[in-house]
Amino acid sequence: MEYFIQQLANGLTLGSIYGLVAIGYTMVYGIIGMINFAHGDIFMLGGFAALIVFLILTTFFAGIPVALALLVMLIVAMLMTGLWNWTIERIAYRPLRGSFRLAPLITAIGMSIVLSNFIQVTQGPRNKPIPPLVTEVYHIGNITISLKQILIVVITSILLFAFWYIVNKTPLGRAQRATEQDRKMAALLGVDVDKTISITFIMGAALAAVAGSMYLMYYGVASFNDGFIPGVKAFTAAVLGGIGSLPGAVLGGLLIGLIESLWSAYFSIAYKDVATFAILAIVLIFKPTGILGRPEVEKV
Amino acid sequence: MTGEPLLKVQAVETYYGNIRALSGVDVDVHKGEIVSLIGANGAGKSTLMMTICGSPQARTGQVIFDGEDITRLPTHLIARKRIAQSPEGRRIFPRMTVYENLQMGAGLDNLKYFNEDVEKIFTLFPRLKERQSQRGGTLSGGEQQMLSIGRALMARPKLLLLDEPSLGLAPLIVKGIFEAIKKLNKEEGLTVFLVEQNAFAALKLSDRGYVMVNGKVTMSGTGKELLINPEVRAAYLEGGRH
Numbered sequence A: 001m002e003y004f005i006q007q008l009a010n011g012l013t014l015g016s017i018y019g020l021v022a023i024g025y026t027m028v029y030g031i032i033g034m035i036n037f038a039h040g041d042i043f044m045l046g047g048f049a050a051l052i053v054f055l056i057l058t059t060f061f062a063g064i065p066v067a068l069a070l071l072v073m074l075i076v077a078m079l080m081t082g083l084w085n086w087t088i089e090r091i092a093y094r095p096l097r098g099s100f101r102l103a104p105l106i107t108a109i110g111m112s113i114v115l116s117n118f119i120q121v122t123q124g125p126r127n128k129p130i131p132p133l134v135t136e137v138y139h140i141g142n143i144t145i146s147l148k149q150i151l152i153v154v155i156t157s158i159l160l161f162a163f164w165y166i167v168n169k170t171p172l173g174r175a176q177r178a179t180e181q182d183r184k185m186a187a188l189l190g191v192d193v194d195k196t197i198s199i200t201f202i203m204g205a206a207l208a209a210v211a212g213s214m215y216l217m218y219y220g221v222a223s224f225n226d227g228f229i230p231g232v233k234a235f236t237a238a239v240l241g242g243i244g245s246l247p248g249a250v251l252g253g254l255l256i257g258l259i260e261s262l263w264s265a266y267f268s269i270a271y272k273d274v275a276t277f278a279i280l281a282i283v284l285i286f287k288p289t290g291i292l293g294r295p296e297v298e299k300v
Numbered sequence B: 001m002t003g004e005p006l007l008k009v010q011a012v013e014t015y016y017g018n019i020r021a022l023s024g025v026d027v028d029v030h031k032g033e034i035v036s037l038i039g040a041n042g043a044g045k046s047t048l049m050m051t052i053c054g055s056p057q058a059r060t061g062q063v064i065f066d067g068e069d070i071t072r073l074p075t076h077l078i079a080r081k082r083i084a085q086s087p088e089g090r091r092i093f094p095r096m097t098v099y100e101n102l103q104m105g106a107g108l109d110n111l112k113y114f115n116e117d118v119e120k121i122f123t124l125f126p127r128l129k130e131r132q133s134q135r136g137g138t139l140s141g142g143e144q145q146m147l148s149i150g151r152a153l154m155a156r157p158k159l160l161l162l163d164e165p166s167l168g169l170a171p172l173i174v175k176g177i178f179e180a181i182k183k184l185n186k187e188e189g190l191t192v193f194l195v196e197q198n199a200f201a202a203l204k205l206s207d208r209g210y211v212m213v214n215g216k217v218t219m220s221g222t223g224k225e226l227l228i229n230p231e232v233r234a235a236y237l238e239g240g241r242h
């Protein structure tokens, strides 16, 4: 039982990270109907931004409190990654809007390769380690919970709440939902659709940057390749939860995190990714739109 | 009519790809008028409504609003000039509540006048008040039409464009909607340009009307003139809905 709870805690931590990244996939899909395959690399880029900020802070401001360092790291990573994604949308995706459906998809795959190669060339192909940031651990019986894990879950929860609030309660969120549901009508009501889409990319990137920073903090290394496997898993989470659905992205992320850690704990760690994708396949057979996805019939 | 019109559509041609949907359309709408546009299906009426809003833009010709050339403005900036449209098909946001749909209408002023204006809309269409927390997609056709008009009115428009407000609605609801339009025009001086299949009701309501055939305006006159014009009667009134 304690072992199970331990794995639950690990799964929840991992799931939080996947969920944050999944939101970026699902939002972009919702608003422009495009799978942004480069989003995994945006997550990776966020991790590197955090890494660089952290190294700068610890080199030039040695002795800076860890909490402050973390905060600065998160904020700068969010800003830098948001700017990256804004630029990518602006130069690579927007010109293709309105062309045939596969064009932006292919461009996104290309962009994904560009980003990971760019980091490989500029930062080197090896894993980049950082010194352990937050090392405290707590023992409850035989269960070990690290402060890192608590931080990840807490930060994720705060962000999810803020995000939920923006999307559901603010004029910006209404404009985003309107653009998602009927772009032309949104424009007829004075919504600047291009700007709204840009902001959506920035928001998705900011969440991915936080996820990237936490992934870095959790595992202690960053690699140019991180956009791939974790990226694909976050994408899987979005599909599992129902692509286009924000609660679905969070739920999907948590499920993938839990499946991964429980499978590794009770079965074979080597097959954890196979298990994840097998479950995705099974869910999609019975519910093609994902767990919380809405069927495509509601068209007025 | 004297003075500069509020809306002046001048020699406008609009294309869908290579297909010309409007071929040299001229229309004037003066402040405080109700003007209707009638014509058969496929004549280009909705295309004209959307061209005024810049989606699609006119390939040639000009759309002048309040003395300003808006032909090349993007749609959202045209909306910010206070041209509001209840478009063909109503285009309610299906997964937003009635209330949120109305909030979308009031976005130009950041909801500054929302509370005041929403009460007016609820007085005009009490059904919307009852349904305010229901999702737009679950409303009946008539309710969606009311919501679409209400949403357009929330923008405090200088010019209200209505594309077939009576389409698919029961006669009693149509009557209610037409009365509401008349009332807004009389009491608030709202300028309205509307497209109607229901030519009789539209012309009766309107100060002036235009008849469109195959992307061209073929006739225009006061509502009364058109109502007694034999050609109009033969083509759009006799045998039509009265």
Ligand SMILES: Nc1ncnc2c1ncn2[C@@H]1O[C@H](COP(=O)(O)OP(=O)(O)O)[C@@H](O)[C@H]1O
Binding pocket: B016, B019, B021, B039, B040, B041, B042, B043, B044, B045, B046, B047, B048
């Ligand atoms: N989105 C579109 N793409 C291509 N052709 C269109 C489009 N919308 C309308 N048309 C064509 O333009 C012409 C005018 O249509 P429309 O303006 O909808 O007429 P009306 O509103 O008078 O029924 C029709 O021949 C129609 O088929």
Ligand SMILES: [Mg+2]
Binding pocket: B045, B046, B047, B088
């Ligand atoms: Mg039409």
